[in-house]
Amino acid sequence: MKKIAIFIILSLVCLSAFGQDYVNPSYRQGFSFEVESGYADNGGYFDISSGCNVIHGLYVGLGGGYERHDFDGKLHTMVPAFIQARYSFLDKVVSPFFDFKVGVLTDFSDQAVGHFFRPAIGVEYRHLGVKVGYDWAQIENSGFSDDMCTIGVFYRF
Numbered sequence: 001m002k003k004i005a006i007f008i009i010l011s012l013v014c015l016s017a018f019g020q021d022y023v024n025p026s027y028r029q030g031f032s033f034e035v036e037s038g039y040a041d042n043g044g045y046f047d048i049s050s051g052c053n054v055i056h057g058l059y060v061g062l063g064g065g066y067e068r069h070d071f072d073g074k075l076h077t078m079v080p081a082f083i084q085a086r087y088s089f090l091d092k093v094v095s096p097f098f099d100f101k102v103g104v105l106t107d108f109s110d111q112a113v114g115h116f117f118r119p120a121i122g123v124e125y126r127h128l129g130v131k132v133g134y135d136w137a138q139i140e141n142s143g144f145s146d147d148m149c150t151i152g153v154f155y156r157f
Contacts (some may be wrong), residue, residue, distance in 0.1 A: 019126065025127055026088035027056045034061075037061050038152030040135055043069035043076075045150075047101075049084050059086040063101075076109045077133050082117060086126055095124045099131055107139050114139030127156045 025032065029052075036047040044067070047069025051061020060083075067078040088095045101118040120133025134151045 015108065022055075023093050023126075024088055024091045024124065026053055026059055026086070026095070026097070026124065027091040029053050029056070032059060032061070034154050034156045036065075036152050036154035038150050039148045040067075041148035042071060043067060044151075045080075047080070047082075049082075051084065057088045058074055059088075067105075074109065076107050079106045079108065079111070080104070080122070081106075082116075082118075082143070093126060097122055097124055097131075099133070105137055105139060109137070112139045118150065120152070122152075129154045129156070 031050070031052050033050045034048070036045075038045050041116075045065055047063055047065035049061045049063030051059055051063075053059050056071070062082070063084055064079065064081045067076075067080060069076045069078065080101075080103050082101045084099070084101045086097055086099040088097040090096070099120040099122065100110045101116075101120075103116060105113070105114050106112075114137060116135060116137035118133055118135045120131040122129055122131025122133075131150075131152050131154070133152070135148045135150050
């Protein structure tokens, strides 16, 4: 009888100590990896990012990707390298977030380099997220300078 009572007490202690799992993956500290795909006004993009959830709700990471845009009747193939920060507001199954990417954009069609800023807002459902944003890119010595709206979907591992 004592062994059963000790077993039950230890089980309850373990459940209360380790039962504090976060519903939103952004609130679980540690390494995180994500893939994202989206559409802009005149093309599409695919990004991969890896980083860490620094504090509850704040993800900071580095990433890269592939983009194709039709600008001035010419198809531009680009590769971005960026720093990303995302803050998820709630530790719930469905949570709104603010996302910001800033980085360098290489245009292989015109062999030029520039920079971009991509703020976005969206909603996360567990590991899946949808976002709408604004993309401002400018590439020197290229002709590519565009402001566009983006719609993206990402999955977090």
